[in-house]
């Protein structure tokens with residue numbers, strides 16, 4: 001756990017924010033999902049859980065720095081939250097070329113919404129993956145956290 005926190009601290013130059021609690025839930029099989037809630041963080045020992053934790057910290061910081069965060073969820077989340085302005089969501093979903101790149105360099109799940117794209121990309125970066133400039137442009141477009149720091153560190157090329 002400490003090593004994850006150290007990684008996030010170093011890569012964001014100490015600027016990452018943290019929720020007081022993050023909860024991770026086991027889904028079917030070995031899949032985990034997380035959200036801000038109730039958790040014993042010490043439980044995070046394996047790689048998969050660590051990834052979900054980093055992913056949730058990505059959401060939290062995206063939320064903290066993006067004024068449009070609430071418009072970037074999945075369609076079901078936007079509907080649940082009564083968000084009727086789907087412009088950002090639709091722009092993301094209609095950009096087929098970028099979705100293809102996201103699928104290739106990040107993961108298929110990252111194409112499910114702008115918010116998931118940002119959180120998955122944050123997770124990749126914290127885990128040491130270098131990403132192409134096209135992904136950086138997209139990361140900036142959807143107000144991803146610490147984009148300037150990541151660029152300065154050469155994590156996008």
Ligand SMILES: [Zn+2]
Nearest residue numbers: 055059116119
């Ligand atoms: Zn997520």
